[in-house]
Amino acid sequence: MTRRKTPPRKLHSGHFAFMRALAQGLDERASWDRYLGLEGEHADLRQVRRTSAWIRDQFAAAARREHRPGTARLILLDPDRFASAPAIPSLAEFAEARGMEDFSEAEQLEAYEEAYPSAGTGGQGAPAATSRRGRVIERQLEALRWLQGLVAQDPKPGDGVAAWLNPSLSARLERAGIPTLVALVERINAIGARWWVDVPGVGELKALRILDWLHANEEVLGLQVGVHAETPRAQLSQVDLAAVVPAATAIRPYEKFILPAELNGNAGRYRAPREKCRLMAADDREAVGAWLASKKAGVEDGTLSSTQRAYRKEAERLLLWAILERKKALSSLSEEDTTAFRSFLSAPPATWCGPRHRQRWSPLWRPLEGPLGTVALRQSLIILRSLFGYWVSQGYVVGNPFAAVALPPGPQRPLGSSRTLTFAQWDHIDALLQGHCDSQVDRRLRRSMHWLYATGLRLAEITAARCEDLERVDYRTGDGAMATGWLLLVTGKGGRNRQVPVPGELVEELGDELARHGFERQVGAMSNRGTHVLARFDSGVKQPASWSASALYQALKAFMAEASKGLPESDTEQLMKFSTHWLRHSHASHALQGRGVQRPVPLQVVQNNLGHVSIGTTSMYLITERDERTKAMQAFWKTKI
Structure with a gap:
């Protein structure tokens, strides 16, 4: 294997400044910090000596290339090898030492020159002496100035x-x-x-x-x-x-993408007659905005809901592709165009792809991570079919180009079957959580995983949950006795509300955390209104903010990567793919299966917990029922075939 050749290092003005400082006897460490701090710590004397030697060698090599071997040798000289000349007293000091203060200046000079025959006198009668060391330093500085002009680069x-x-x-x-x-x-x-x-x-x-x-x-x-x-x-x-990042007609997020006037859809090929359009939208961007707004507002502050963000992502990809690749407005797309877009999503260019965690403000943001898998591609096409269906219903366009695009086959396996923790895996994770360090951050991590597993909430739902969303209720147990439980009011997809049961232990744990940070222990207290279930009590503000969805996602990913160590290889490989949605899948699967003396939870209860509109979606988690059918038929076949 051929190793790539490393390009030679270059000399810059800092190298020359450092060597001038050394030549003049300035403090080596201070000079290093001032001019060459990027090289490393001054305390690492080996690094300092190694770098100093490299600089001298580079200087000498440059001088030799210019056919000045004397300068090369001069650069390598250490001035400290040469002793300074003995100190010579001034004329006044000499006269005082000899008791000649009352003599004339001419007499003083005569005696002075007799005592110091090698000393000259300056214009003011002061002696001037130059040591060999001083001459070396002076010549080195002159050589450094010449070299800097010759080889220093920017x-x-x-x-x-x-x-x-x-x-x-x-x-x-x-x-x-x-x-x-x-x-x-x-x-x-x-x-x-x-x-x-x-x-x-x-x-x-x-x-x-x-x-x-x-x-x-x-x-x-x-x-x-x-x-x-x-x-x-x-x-x-x-x-x-x-x-x-400035707005531009380039690969930019939806909010920063500038539509060219000729492709903004104002005169789209398939625009419906204006008098029949029920949208106020003047162009395709505004029409996309109207469609997103129809998916319900997110939070009170106007931010997008998780559904709106998912829908915006698909519209954003199509908009960028239509303008940048197809050179067409959205309202000018034909069925052939949408078929080409499907192929594009299956094999996008590398310039369109980047890691998911790059945020929308970053220059590294890209609309895709890579080719879409079957499930993601199907979801994308369904959402875009919905976009154009909305436009047709509002009289914005005359037809839906995605209506005839073939969808990839839907999932055949039970929902989340490859993204569900086994009971053994969850027990392992739960044991690690119990032994997790008892800091505020660690307790919040432990709390978040327990809440997600116990309730089946989506990531956006748990980070939005507040104390006032919890309601204490009385109910009758199976034997008719009265008991107390807790319900959490959740606003899910489509703005639909539901109440999800929460274990009393988790509510008590939340109360303990509130009290620990100076809040009322009773979760439902008026003073706790506005405080999130996953509040960041370390934020240092009076009303702590919620743990953001992205921060929670990254924290759980990091924890699961650590939790996977020491497990069998198959478990490690699986847990390395973990995302927060796995806890939702695990909640549904484990609840519907039952375990030991724990009976399976009724399908309708799990449907409510997950917020599914159709019970058919929830029934896809019935892995046990599938396995039992297969096992029963295997027994039948053995006796009949």
């Missing part, structure tokens, strides 16, 4: 990081997919202040040194690190983030 955006940064540091950046300086600045701007987290071996201190170097060379590079990339994410407003 960094360029396309230069490799290995040309300018410490070799070990540049190697880590290259392994993380950051080969050049422009790629480095783009990565920092795209991720923000904690960009270094995804670069193994680069911590906060090294990241700050890199930023300092980039700032020092900002003008010559022509690359600028954005203010947002040096500010913690929590301190940035939506306005700050929105300014990172």
